[in-house]
Amino acid sequence: MIPDRVTLVEVGPRDGLQNEKQPVDTAVKIDLVHRLQAAGLREIEVTSYVSPKWVPQMADNAQVMAGVYRKAGNRYSVLVPNMLGLQAALAGGDATRPDEVVVFGAASQAFSRRNINCSIEESIERFAPVVAAAREAGLKVRSAISCALGCPYQGEVTPDEVEHLVKLFKQIGVHHCGVADTIGVGTPRKVQAVMERALKHYPVQEVSGHFHDTYGQALANIYACLELGIHTFDTSVAGLGGCPYAKGATGNVATEDVVFMLQGMGIDTGIDLDALVDAGGFISGVLGRPPVSRAGKALLTKRAQVAA
Amino acid sequence: MIPDRVTLVEVGPRDGLQNEKQPVDTAVKIDLVHRLQAAGLREIEVTSYVSPKWVPQMADNAQVMAGVYRKAGNRYSVLVPNMLGLQAALAGGDATRPDEVVVFGAASQAFSRRNINCSIEESIERFAPVVAAAREAGLKVRSAISCALGCPYQGEVTPDEVEHLVKLFKQIGVHHCGVADTIGVGTPRKVQAVMERALKHYPVQEVSGHFHDTYGQALANIYACLELGIHTFDTSVAGLGGCPYAKGATGNVATEDVVFMLQGMGIDTGIDLDALVDAGGFISGVLGRPPVSRAGKALLTKRAQVAA
Numbered sequence: 001m002i003p004d005r006v007t008l009v010e011v012g013p014r015d016g017l018q019n020e021k022q023p024v025d026t027a028v029k030i031d032l033v034h035r036l037q038a039a040g041l042r043e044i045e046v047t048s049y050v051s052p053k054w055v056p057q058m059a060d061n062a063q064v065m066a067g068v069y070r071k072a073g074n075r076y077s078v079l080v081p082n083m084l085g086l087q088a089a090l091a092g093g094d095a096t097r098p099d100e101v102v103v104f105g106a107a108s109q110a111f112s113r114r115n116i117n118c119s120i121e122e123s124i125e126r127f128a129p130v131v132a133a134a135r136e137a138g139l140k141v142r143s144a145i146s147c148a149l150g151c152p153y154q155g156e157v158t159p160d161e162v163e164h165l166v167k168l169f170k171q172i173g174v175h176h177c178g179v180a181d182t183i184g185v186g187t188p189r190k191v192q193a194v195m196e197r198a199l200k201h202y203p204v205q206e207v208s209g210h211f212h213d214t215y216g217q218a219l220a221n222i223y224a225c226l227e228l229g230i231h232t233f234d235t236s237v238a239g240l241g242g243c244p245y246a247k248g249a250t251g252n253v254a255t256e257d258v259v260f261m262l263q264g265m266g267i268d269t270g271i272d273l274d275a276l277v278d279a280g281g282f283i284s285g286v287l288g289r290p291p292v293s294r295a296g297k298a299l300l301t302k303r304a305q306v307a308a
Numbered sequence: 309m310i311p312d313r314v315t316l317v318e319v320g321p322r323d324g325l326q327n328e329k330q331p332v333d334t335a336v337k338i339d340l341v342h343r344l345q346a347a348g349l350r351e352i353e354v355t356s357y358v359s360p361k362w363v364p365q366m367a368d369n370a371q372v373m374a375g376v377y378r379k380a381g382n383r384y385s386v387l388v389p390n391m392l393g394l395q396a397a398l399a400g401g402d403a404t405r406p407d408e409v410v411v412f413g414a415a416s417q418a419f420s421r422r423n424i425n426c427s428i429e430e431s432i433e434r435f436a437p438v439v440a441a442a443r444e445a446g447l448k449v450r451s452a453i454s455c456a457l458g459c460p461y462q463g464e465v466t467p468d469e470v471e472h473l474v475k476l477f478k479q480i481g482v483h484h485c486g487v488a489d490t491i492g493v494g495t496p497r498k499v500q501a502v503m504e505r506a507l508k509h510y511p512v513q514e515v516s517g518h519f520h521d522t523y524g525q526a527l528a529n530i531y532a533c534l535e536l537g538i539h540t541f542d543t544s545v546a547g548l549g550g551c552p553y554a555k556g557a558t559g560n561v562a563t564e565d566v567v568f569m570l571q572g573m574g575i576d577t578g579i580d581l582d583a584l585v586d587a588g589g590f591i592s593g594v595l596g597r598p599p600v601s602r603a604g605k606a607l608l609t610k611r612a613q614v615a616a
Contacts, residue, residue, distance in 0.1 A: 184606070185572070186572070187568070187569050187571075187572025187573050188531055188569070188572075188573060189572070189573045189574065190572060190573075213524075213602060214602065214606045215565065215568045215602055215603040215606055216521075216527055216562070216565035216568065216569075216601070216602035216603055217527060217565075217568065217569055217572070219524055219525060219527060219528040220527040220528045220530070220531045220569055222528070223496055223528045223531055223532065224531065243606070247609060247613070248605070248609050249602070249605055249606040249609050250602050250605075250606070254524070257523065257524035257525075260495070260523045260524070260525065261495050261496070261524075261525055261528055263495075264493070264494070264495025264496075264497070264498060264525070265495050265496060265497045265498075266497065293524070294521060294522065294523055294524035294557070294558050295523040295524055297556070297557055297558075298492070298522045298523055298551070298557040298558070301555060301556050301557050305555070
């Protein structure tokens with residue numbers, strides 16, 4: 001049942017850096033993407049086309065997309081919050097064109113209202129023409145279903161609520177179903193219960209898990225997903241991103257930790273852990289702090305000891 | 309298959325503090341044990357009877373044992389490296405008498421030679437009379453099999469090597485088989501393969517796992533053990549202990565993170581997570597650093613935000 005091969009979608013450059021307060025140079029962002037793909041990551045969420053008023057860190061989206069040397073067969077995605085975002089993502093032509101766009105919604109009504117100021121159903125209505133236009137342009141469309149395991153405002157979120165949003169995204173033509181534990185409160189059994197709902201509507205190759213390590217649960221949750229045959233996960237090099245709901249706490253699960261587990265389990269990821277640790281060390285050095293990845297930190301420490 | 313109830317053996321006061329460089333007052337150690345048992349921990353590794361020349365942090369072993377107010381039904385254990393240690397543990401009579409002693413050995417010959425300066429078989433020969441005397445005195449005896457998933461000197465350790473030591477400990481009369489991933493390199497499948505060897509020789513209630521979170525793998529490994537029905541794990545409040553093989557890296561898995569997972573899975577631990585987080589905050593405050601527990605850090609951060 002456990003898959004032989006797993007695809008990791010690297011979200012550090014977008015979801016990670018977007019939550020880092022400190023501005024990061026465009027050249028560094030491009031360099032990071034290059035290091036990640038050199039380490040073997042083949043799906044990378046590169047940037048987002050959101051208003052620079054809201055997310056100044058992503059104001060250089062088109063420059064980053066234009067600056068990335070693309071490897072054949074890799075998939076480069078961007079987040080688009082609305083039609084303006086999609087238009088911006090397509091405005092530069094082939095030089096900046098993404099392979100995939102990410103649209104998002106919350107499984108929790110409270111979060112939807114607080115975060116995007118409308119109900120879940122209204123958010124889907126607004127995304128419907130965006131998804132149609134993206135498909136028309138030949139792009140793959142991926143959803144990010146936030147708060148699938150819990151919500152900072154309403155607390156518990158039920159599998160029924162998640163399934164409701166899964167179905168809405170499917171109805172408007174979204175190809176891929178990404179299930180996100182935004183606040184990191186999920187544990188293995190609950191994660192399996194929620195993922196089983198997604199698998200009722202999407203084939204296993206179009207379902208992915210996005211876990212946060214805020215409470216240290218991410219790897220156990222990924223293992224629980226593997227048991228369902230799920231073989232696609234979002235991860236963030238060096239744990240980039242922090243946790244927007246508990247300052248100083250851990251956010252996105254670190255790519256290094258996930259690769260360490262998968263390699264140990266004999267599961268093929270196509271990723272070179274040493275090169276990945278280098279990429280994590282590089283961006284952490286730019287941000288002036290150690291990687292949030294436990295495996296990354298341990299491997300960098302071991303290297304330093306060998307060198308000393 | 310997954311058990312309804314799990315027992316956590318709290319090793320912070322001994323295995324944790326023993327690896328903390330900074331001296332900790334006897335009164336603080338006693339206070340920590342009291343806080344842990346107030347949080348619902350019923351098995352606590354309190355101290356060790358090793359030479360104060362080697363481990364000055366544990367020189368107050370008898371004072372700590374004498375100072376702990378014991379709760380009926382709880383089990384208080386101490387580590388003994390040899391006959392002198394056992395005699396010292398018993399010298400104070402009922403006031404300091406442990407319920408259980410921990411003996412140890414390495415599944416790796418290289419580690420055994422480097423760490424205790426003798427072969428695995430010689431270490432068992434030396435422990436045989438200690439185990440016999442402990443049993444004679446009516447104590448329960450638990451083993452700690454280090455390097456069961458890998459060794460800092462020889463690298464790979466095979467399930468055969470682990471099973472060899474499991475059998476040797478059983479032959480000399482050790483009641484309980486503790487399997488330890490000393491350097492934290494284990495991943496779920498390898499952990500299950502090793503645990504299956506222990507379960508060939510000991511009933512499931514006498515097999516426990518001791519995991520380090522150095523590479524972030526501990527919770528996934530514990531989940532993998534639960535799938536085998538194993539329901540006893542060593543954990544360390546606030547992740548006390550660090551990693552002796554990679555300075556600055558994470559060591560013992562944090563009790564808070566494990567309790568968070570088990571509670572989320574609907575598994576009874578008898579532990580009050582809030583009180584446990586308090587205990588972790590207390591000892592981390594004494595050591596002047598944040599808890600290494602991700603759940604502990606996130607919950608303390610959330611509390612501070614609510615209070616602010």
